[in-house]
Amino acid sequence: MKTKSKLEKVLESGQFAVTGELGPPASAAPEVIKRKAKYLKGNVDAVNVTDGQTAVARMASWAACLLGKEEGLEPTVQMTCRDRNRIALQMDILGIAALGINNLLCLTGDHQAFGNHPTAKGVYDLDSIQLIKMVKDMRDEKKFQCGDEMDVEPRIFIGAAANPFADPFEFRVLRLANKVAAGADFIQTQIIYNVEKFARWMEAIREKGLHEKVKILAGVAPIKSVGAARYMQTKVPGMDVPDAVVDQLRSVPKEEVSKEGIKVCVEIINQVREIKGVAGIHLMAIEWEEIVPEIVEQAGLLPRPQVS
Amino acid sequence: MLTTKQKPLEQILEYLDGENSVFLVGCQGCAEGCHTGGEQEILDMKQRLEEAGKTIAGISLIDFMCNDNLVRMTLQAHEDRIIDADSLLALCCGIGVQATSAVVDKLVHPGCNTVSMGGRHGEWREGERCMECGDCVLEFTGGICPVARCAKMLLNGPCGGSVDGKCEISPDISCAWQQIIERLSKLGRLDKLERIVAPKDWSVSLMAGSASQR
Numbered sequence: 001m002k003t004k005s006k007l008e009k010v011l012e013s014g015q016f017a018v019t020g021e022l023g024p025p026a027s028a029a030p031e032v033i034k035r036k037a038k039y040l041k042g043n044v045d046a047v048n049v050t051d052g053q054t055a056v057a058r059m060a061s062w063a064a065c066l067l068g069k070e071e072g073l074e075p076t077v078q079m080t081c082r083d084r085n086r087i088a089l090q091m092d093i094l095g096i097a098a099l100g101i102n103n104l105l106c107l108t109g110d111h112q113a114f115g116n117h118p119t120a121k122g123v124y125d126l127d128s129i130q131l132i133k134m135v136k137d138m139r140d141e142k143k144f145q146c147g148d149e150m151d152v153e154p155r156i157f158i159g160a161a162a163n164p165f166a167d168p169f170e171f172r173v174l175r176l177a178n179k180v181a182a183g184a185d186f187i188q189t190q191i192i193y194n195v196e197k198f199a200r201w202m203e204a205i206r207e208k209g210l211h212e213k214v215k216i217l218a219g220v221a222p223i224k225s226v227g228a229a230r231y232m233q234t235k236v237p238g239m240d241v242p243d244a245v246v247d248q249l250r251s252v253p254k255e256e257v258s259k260e261g262i263k264v265c266v267e268i269i270n271q272v273r274e275i276k277g278v279a280g281i282h283l284m285a286i287e288w289e290e291i292v293p294e295i296v297e298q299a300g301l302l303p304r305p306q307v308s
Numbered sequence: 309m310l311t312t313k314q315k316p317l318e319q320i321l322e323y324l325d326g327e328n329s330v331f332l333v334g335c336q337g338c339a340e341g342c343h344t345g346g347e348q349e350i351l352d353m354k355q356r357l358e359e360a361g362k363t364i365a366g367i368s369l370i371d372f373m374c375n376d377n378l379v380r381m382t383l384q385a386h387e388d389r390i391i392d393a394d395s396l397l398a399l400c401c402g403i404g405v406q407a408t409s410a411v412v413d414k415l416v417h418p419g420c421n422t423v424s425m426g427g428r429h430g431e432w433r434e435g436e437r438c439m440e441c442g443d444c445v446l447e448f449t450g451g452i453c454p455v456a457r458c459a460k461m462l463l464n465g466p467c468g469g470s471v472d473g474k475c476e477i478s479p480d481i482s483c484a485w486q487q488i489i490e491r492l493s494k495l496g497r498l499d500k501l502e503r504i505v506a507p508k509d510w511s512v513s514l515m516a517g518s519a520s521q522r
Binding site for chain 1 (some may be wrong): 368371457459461462463464465466467468469470471472473477478483487489490498501502504505507508510
């Protein structure tokens, strides 16, 4: 094992992993984290805590992770390059490792233009691939980005994102290969609604043997309403929501749409499980965390494996 | 005046690794004024590259390489020699490298770093092309600058928000990385993107607020 991560243990044991996601509040309220943690504890192997997702100022990911850890979660810090330069990134990496947080997802980050501070200066001193490599060098070489050495290295299980639906499609595999070469241990993908396209991407991944070098968790998320589906279909960059999914949600009475959304999510989980090289799922029920137990139960993914 | 400094010869030779024949392009505008890409510097570069075992396929000096039309017309006259070359080496500012890349179907190596544009943005209009970052990356990006044209200044792009050739922040903005990939695909040089570009030295950039370094 490279780290003390429970997620690493589950993945290395060959069991199908389930990770969840927790959105921290845009306030200083710890009880929000505690409430959401209840729905996730025991139902997923690790929980990503987002880092100012959609560029909205929220509670720091590491702080919310620490609160979640106190509630018994295995947290994954999400870290974007949007708001911190390489000095701040390394300071936070040392800090989270010292707090006993073992997982880190390295991201470039949503552009500040999307959020509630569109006039902010974006940092982007590093990009996600350079961040992955920096964490790996800190962990495996005990070296800061500048080359200076450290006494105690951060034992971090390194994650990265991949979007099989962004353009250019052919290049997405090469980009994943670069993330693996940089040091990614696991990958969490963009939310999948177009399973056929995801399967084609996985085929290209297998052709390069990348599924044997990195653990790939397929991103899934339940849709609550037809409006949400339409929004994702038309307004969220890099999302691919086929008309068939929207039509399926439209086909039921309004009060049953969220139930149908859960059904679609479980169907997609069952489909991606069958694709060779998929090591688990990443279930993103942001601001709908209470639905996680039901989805995981319906998908037959309980009980979760016990690892020390 | 667009102020440039020549890149170290070792770096240029690294760019030319595996290539034999190179066509040199110099600029008789600002680069001549900076003594980085005028006639004398082009002749010096020719000699140094020949000493390093390279063949010089030809030489062209252009009045203003930031003027893409002028670059196109001038290089057309050298088409035969350029076709025979493995690549081009441009001794000029980042705008000149990009203007050259836009008009020839060959890899164009940047021979200089652009450290300041002194308020001028060249003769090639239509938006920013060079951010005077002082550590030119056009070598890796098919002659299209991600520092100037990617909203996140990614050196290892594109991000997950690139769709239909457009940037995630606006459907009116082209994704620079889509353009980079298309250009390199056309040149059969996607291998350029297989290596991970290291974190950038921002200390030599005007954007880092370190103008005192000049």
